[in-house]
Amino acid sequence: MTLTIKEIAKLAGVSKSTVSRVINDSEHVSDRARKKVKEVIQETGYVPNSLAKNLKRNKTDTIGVVLPKINTSTFSSAVEGISNIMYQKGYNLLLTNTKLNIKDEITYLKLLKEKRVRGIIFFATEITEEHIEVLKKIEIPVIIVGQDSSELLDYPCLIQDDFNAAASIVDYLVNAGHKKIAYIGVKESDVAVGKLRKKAYLKVLAENKLEIKKSYLYQGDFSIQSGYRGMKNILEKAEETPTAVFAVTDRLALGAIKFLKDKGFQVPADISVVGIGNSDISPWVVPEITTINYDHLKTGERAAEILLDCLDGGIHKTKEVMDYQIIERNSVRKI
Amino acid sequence: MTLTIKEIAKLAGVSKSTVSRVINDSEHVSDRARKKVKEVIQETGYVPNSLAKNLKRNKTDTIGVVLPKINTSTFSSAVEGISNIMYQKGYNLLLTNTKLNIKDEITYLKLLKEKRVRGIIFFATEITEEHIEVLKKIEIPVIIVGQDSSELLDYPCLIQDDFNAAASIVDYLVNAGHKKIAYIGVKESDVAVGKLRKKAYLKVLAENKLEIKKSYLYQGDFSIQSGYRGMKNILEKAEETPTAVFAVTDRLALGAIKFLKDKGFQVPADISVVGIGNSDISPWVVPEITTINYDHLKTGERAAEILLDCLDGGIHKTKEVMDYQIIERNSVRKI
DNA sequence: TTTATTTTTGGAACCGTTACCATAATAAAA
DNA sequence: TTTTATTATGGTAACGGTTCCAAAAATAAA
Structure with missing residues (x-):
C-alpha cells in the first residue's frame, strides 16, 4: 500500500501542513520538525503523489511531444535535444508517436490537453484545416517544428531553411x-x-x-x-x-x-x-x-527553449529558421 | 479559462454526476440528458482533467520508460514498438532519457513513482546495488529490458540472447x-x-x-x-x-x-x-x-506485452529471451 | 388507482495534495 | 512582567473529477 502525506504526518507527530512544507522546502518549519519529517520520509520511502499536487496547483511539469515517427535519427535526435533542455528545467516528456498518421495527431493533441501538459512541441509534417481548428482552441502553449505555420497559426514555429x-x-x-x-x-x-x-x-x-x-x-x-x-x-x-x-x-x-x-x-x-x-x-x-x-539535436534544444520562453510569458509568435552548412565530403566529382 | 465539469453541468442543466456519466459512457442516463450534455461539450470544447480523474481512481494510464539514450536505432525502434502496443491499449508513454548516466536512472525511477505511472519499462545497461534497492521498493510493476536481472530482482526481464x-x-x-x-x-x-x-x-x-x-x-x-x-x-x-x-x-x-x-x-x-x-x-x-x-521493434512490443500481462495480474517473474538470426550478407570471405 | 419495480437523477464524500487563515508558541521589546 | 512582533503549527477549504447512496421520476404490475 502506498503511503500518503497524512500517514507521514501521523508518524512524524505533526500535521499534513508541516509535512507539505518540508517536502516543498518552505520556510516556517522548526529544525526539529523538519528533521523528524525527513527521517520518516526516508524510512518509509514515501513519495508524494504528483497527481494531487498538480491538481491543486493547477499545473503540471509535463511537456507533450507529438512526433510523426520516433525511430529515425532526425526525430530521435530532436527528442534528445528537447529532453536535454527540459529535464534540466524540471520538466518531463510525454511522448506521442503518430506513425505518420494525421488522424492520430488530432487525437493526441486532445490527449495532451486532458493531461493538462504545460506545453506542446508539435513536429508537423502537414498542417491541415483540422489541425488548425484543434490547435486554435487548445489553450496550451504550442510550438510547431518542421513546417512553416506562421501564416496559419498564432504559435511560434521553428523550421529548417x-x-x-x-x-x-x-x-x-x-x-x-x-x-x-x-x-x-x-x-x-x-x-x-x-x-x-x-x-x-x-x-x-x-x-x-x-x-x-x-x-x-x-x-x-x-x-x-x-x-x-x-x-x-x-x-x-x-x-x-x-x-x-x-x-x-x-x-x-x-x-x-x-x-x-x-x-x-x-x-x-x-x-x-x-x-x-x-x-x-x-x-x-x-x-x-x-x-x-542540420543539427537536429540543436533544433530540439531550440524548440524547447522557445517553448520555455512562451511559458515564461515571453515570445508569443515567432518564426525562427535554423541554419545549415554544406558538408563537403567525397561523393561529388568536379568536372 | 479552462472549463470544469461543474460548468458543463450548469450549462446543460444537469448535475456533475450526470455529466460524468456521459463522459464515461455509463448507463442510467436518459437519452435527452445525454444528448444535451454532449452538445454542450461539443460547443464548449470541454476536455476533462485527467489529473482529477486519475487521482480519484487512484491509477493512471501512463507507462514510464527509462532509456539510456534515445537517438540510436536500437532504442528508438524499441520505443516505437512499445508505443505500438501501449497506445493501442490506451496507455501513453512518459519518457525519461538518462543519457547513460546511472545516477539519473535512480532519479527518474523516483520521478515515475511520483507520477504514479502504471508500469515501468526499464532499459538497463548496468544493474547496481542502488538500482536493486530502489527497484525493490518501488511498488510499481517493472520490466527490465536488455540485461539479465533474474538473479537480482523479482521482476520479469527480457533479454537478447x-x-x-x-x-x-x-x-x-x-x-x-x-x-x-x-x-x-x-x-x-x-x-x-x-x-x-x-x-x-x-x-x-x-x-x-x-x-x-x-x-x-x-x-x-x-x-x-x-x-x-x-x-x-x-x-x-x-x-x-x-x-x-x-x-x-x-x-x-x-x-x-x-x-x-x-x-x-x-x-x-x-x-x-x-x-x-x-x-x-x-x-x-x-x-x-x-x-x-535482433528485432528491436519486436523487443519493444514484447516488453510492452509482458508489462501488460503484469498489470493484468498475470506474469510476475519471467526471463524471456528474444531470438536472433544470422543475416548472411557479403562482408565475409570464405577461405 | 395503488403498489412495486426500474430507471434517472442529484447530493455529498472522497482521492492526496496545497494554501490560506487562525491560533499557539517563542523571541524580542518595552 | 507585560506587550508586541515573529515564527511555527494545525485545521480546513479547495482543486476537478468519480462513485456511492438515497430520493425522485418514470414505468410496469396488480
Whole structure:
C-alpha cells in the first residue's frame, strides 16, 4: 500500500501542513520538525503523489511531444535535444508517436490537453484545416517544428531553411560542373522536405538554364529502399545518364549509391550523389556523402527553449529558421 | 479559462454526476440528458482533467520508460514498438532519457513513482546495488529490458540472447575458414554487449583451438568512430594481420570497414568484418554487413506485452529471451 | 388507482495534495 | 512582567473529477 502525506504526518507527530512544507522546502518549519519529517520520509520511502499536487496547483511539469515517427535519427535526435533542455528545467516528456498518421495527431493533441501538459512541441509534417481548428482552441502553449505555420497559426514555429539549403547543395553540384542532375524526392504534401526542396532544385536548374527532364525526377517515400528504387527508375527511363543526383535525404542518397554500386557504377567517378540531413552514418560510408547538415539535436534544444520562453510569458509568435552548412565530403566529382 | 465539469453541468442543466456519466459512457442516463450534455461539450470544447480523474481512481494510464539514450536505432525502434502496443491499449508513454548516466536512472525511477505511472519499462545497461534497492521498493510493476536481472530482482526481464548470438556469428567466421579473428568490443560493465559477447568470442576461439592474441582485442565505446579507431589500433599492434574482425555492433563494424577502406584494404577480400544488431543501414553499405538480427521493434512490443500481462495480474517473474538470426550478407570471405 | 419495480437523477464524500487563515508558541521589546 | 512582533503549527477549504447512496421520476404490475 502506498503511503500518503497524512500517514507521514501521523508518524512524524505533526500535521499534513508541516509535512507539505518540508517536502516543498518552505520556510516556517522548526529544525526539529523538519528533521523528524525527513527521517520518516526516508524510512518509509514515501513519495508524494504528483497527481494531487498538480491538481491543486493547477499545473503540471509535463511537456507533450507529438512526433510523426520516433525511430529515425532526425526525430530521435530532436527528442534528445528537447529532453536535454527540459529535464534540466524540471520538466518531463510525454511522448506521442503518430506513425505518420494525421488522424492520430488530432487525437493526441486532445490527449495532451486532458493531461493538462504545460506545453506542446508539435513536429508537423502537414498542417491541415483540422489541425488548425484543434490547435486554435487548445489553450496550451504550442510550438510547431518542421513546417512553416506562421501564416496559419498564432504559435511560434521553428523550421529548417529547406529552400536555401537545397538550393545551396544543388548550386554546389552546378558549380562542380554538373549539367545533368537528377532528383529523388518525396511527396509534396510534406512542404518542407517534399515541396521546398524540389522547388529549390527546379529554381537552381532554371537559373542556370539547365534542362529539367521529366525522366530525371523521382518521387518516393522516406526509406533507404526508395532511394534505391528511385535511382533504378531514373537510370531506366533516362535516355541520357545523369552525371549527378540530388536526393532530398541522406537515406535516399544511400539507397541511390547502393544501386549505382550494384550496377557497377563508380561514385563519384561516374555519377555524383548528394543528400540532405547529414545522417550519422554519412561520413562512414564509401564514398562519404556530401550533404547539408542540420543539427537536429540543436533544433530540439531550440524548440524547447522557445517553448520555455512562451511559458515564461515571453515570445508569443515567432518564426525562427535554423541554419545549415554544406558538408563537403567525397561523393561529388568536379568536372 | 479552462472549463470544469461543474460548468458543463450548469450549462446543460444537469448535475456533475450526470455529466460524468456521459463522459464515461455509463448507463442510467436518459437519452435527452445525454444528448444535451454532449452538445454542450461539443460547443464548449470541454476536455476533462485527467489529473482529477486519475487521482480519484487512484491509477493512471501512463507507462514510464527509462532509456539510456534515445537517438540510436536500437532504442528508438524499441520505443516505437512499445508505443505500438501501449497506445493501442490506451496507455501513453512518459519518457525519461538518462543519457547513460546511472545516477539519473535512480532519479527518474523516483520521478515515475511520483507520477504514479502504471508500469515501468526499464532499459538497463548496468544493474547496481542502488538500482536493486530502489527497484525493490518501488511498488510499481517493472520490466527490465536488455540485461539479465533474474538473479537480482523479482521482476520479469527480457533479454537478447547475446551469448549465443555472438557465438553463432564467431562460429560463422570460423566455419568460413578464418583462424585469425580480431575483436572490437565495449566495456564489460555492460553485461549484455560488453561481457557476454566477448565471452562468446573467447569461448568459440578456445573451442576451435585458435590462439587468442592480446593484440587482436580492442575495447572502445558505442560510437562508429570507435570502430574506426579499434581497427586502426589492431592493425598497428598486431604482428600478423587478422583475416576477420568481429565487432560487437554494426556501428563498430561500419567504423572498422571505413578504416580498412581508407587504408586500401578490400573488404571482404583482404579482411572480413561482421557485426551484431542489423542496423538499418547495414544492408545498404558496401559491402553489405553480415550480422546478427535482433528485432528491436519486436523487443519493444514484447516488453510492452509482458508489462501488460503484469498489470493484468498475470506474469510476475519471467526471463524471456528474444531470438536472433544470422543475416548472411557479403562482408565475409570464405577461405 | 395503488403498489412495486426500474430507471434517472442529484447530493455529498472522497482521492492526496496545497494554501490560506487562525491560533499557539517563542523571541524580542518595552 | 507585560506587550508586541515573529515564527511555527494545525485545521480546513479547495482543486476537478468519480462513485456511492438515497430520493425522485418514470414505468410496469396488480
